[in-house]
Amino acid sequence: MERTGTILRGREFDPVEGRIVIDEDGRIEAIEEASVDSDDLILPAFVNAHTHIGDSIAKEAGGGLSLEELVAPPDGLKHRLLRAASRDELVSAMNRSLRFMQRAGTAACLDFREGGVAGVRMLEDAAAGLEIDAVSFARESADAMRAGDGFGASGANDATFDREREATREAGKPFGIHAGEVDESDISPALNLDPDFLVHMVHPEPVHLERIAESEIPVVVCPRSNLVTDVGLSPYEALDERTTLALGTDNVMLNSPSMFREMEFLAKLSALPADVILRMATVNGAEIADLEYGLLEPGRAARLLVLDGDSDNMAGARDPVRAVVRRAGVDDVREVVFGDR
Structure with missing residues (x-):
């Protein structure tokens, strides 16, 4: 399984354009930088x-x-x-x-x-x-x-x-x-x-x-x-x-x-x-609570939130982390991925 878009990677939430790859056990296998045709914004649930x-x-x-x-x-x-x-x-x-x-x-x-x-x-x-x-x-x-x-x-x-x-x-x-x-x-x-x-x-x-x-x-x-x-x-x-x-x-x-x-x-x-x-x-x-998710990095359980970065609310946001915290809402949620289930 994979999802593409701008990925907020690691503890600093570095925005990376590319894909996040989830293995068959529901863990993050890789985060790969690449040019992708997606406006989605991917962050930890x-x-x-x-x-x-x-x-x-x-x-x-x-x-x-x-x-x-x-x-x-x-x-x-x-x-x-x-x-x-x-x-x-x-x-x-x-x-x-x-x-x-x-x-x-x-x-x-x-x-x-x-x-x-x-x-x-x-x-x-x-x-x-x-x-x-x-x-x-x-x-x-x-x-x-x-x-x-x-x-x-x-x-x-x-x-x-x-x-x-x-x-x-x-x-x-x-x-x-x-x-x-x-x-x-x-x-x-x-x-x-x-x-x-x-x-x-x-x-x-x-x-x-x-x-x-x-x-x-x-x-x-x-x-x-x-x-x-x-x-x-x-x-x-x-x-x-x-x-x-x-x-x-x-x-x-x-x-x-x-x-x-x-x-x-x-x-x-x-x-x-x-x-x-x-x-x-x-x-x-x-x-x-000693849970194995909360960050997007290889080895973590894959619990992801995918936002529509091209929604009327989110389109044009210059700072993705600031946009998630101050602007995003339930209507912008495209998908919640529970890869470990």
């Missing part, structure tokens, strides 16, 4: 590094409510709606969100999964038959973590999570935790757990930034969600100077799980360069 797709049953519910009123366990609006829904309703709604993400160029989402072991099984059922990887960071118990792909903690002000952290080490699975979303009070105890990644980090103090730089713990930022819930915006440039950043769309209740929208939003409210943001949306999230 996205990795959405933080989602809560269980609340797909509650899209745009709770307008005007605070973050605590919306999502705080156990009685936030989201949790009341989850308890009221049937299993079939929850699975169907999650399936719809996964289908949208797949069509919009997302190869994997890292989902903080409510509902214990049963919640993990629901996500598995929602993803059945799809090509997107729904990576389950289970919550509520170590048993749920063992059933899923890792543990996703709500925040260090909710519990200590020491036992869950130790359980993830024993199981060889990653541990992520929300931190610094509303204020700085839960950041130090979250860092004390030595997590594999942090989510949000809207309110770090200088001491927290120093600790992040020393530990190099990756941070997943969710700018649209933070704006909608009115908690503020992360210090993106300061975090980028100190560690690896990845990008997530957070609650489907609040935002469409579109990485195109998330990238554009971040690009236009921050000073981060386009190539940094594209890495945040691809390889950086992939590395958090």
Whole structure:
């Protein structure tokens, strides 16, 4: 199998005109420079590094409510709606969100999964038959973590999570935790757990930034969600100077799980360069979950996004990386290739 066009190759996304060759095992065999008759733009498929797709049953519910009123366990609006829904309703709604993400160029989402072991099984059922990887960071118990792909903690002000952290080490699975979303009070105890990644980090103090730089713990930022819930915006440039950043769309209740929208939003409210943001949306999230894709280079699993570079929206773009990050959208997607399936 091969695809032709302008290929955003490697970690720097160097634009190369030519063809990308995929072997029978679904891996990238070669990227060959050549003159080709194609306006397509080929880039790695996205990795959405933080989602809560269980609340797909509650899209745009709770307008005007605070973050605590919306999502705080156990009685936030989201949790009341989850308890009221049937299993079939929850699975169907999650399936719809996964289908949208797949069509919009997302190869994997890292989902903080409510509902214990049963919640993990629901996500598995929602993803059945799809090509997107729904990576389950289970919550509520170590048993749920063992059933899923890792543990996703709500925040260090909710519990200590020491036992869950130790359980993830024993199981060889990653541990992520929300931190610094509303204020700085839960950041130090979250860092004390030595997590594999942090989510949000809207309110770090200088001491927290120093600790992040020393530990190099990756941070997943969710700018649209933070704006909608009115908690503020992360210090993106300061975090980028100190560690690896990845990008997530957070609650489907609040935002469409579109990485195109998330990238554009971040690009236009921050000073981060386009190539940094594209890495945040691809390889950086992939590395958090130890996935074998996220870059276009020989040996990687071939999960590709093919955009129509001659669409009315994209035609004439002078800088392909900047165009992907700031301009492209779902309507420009020609094909999503899951070569490893």
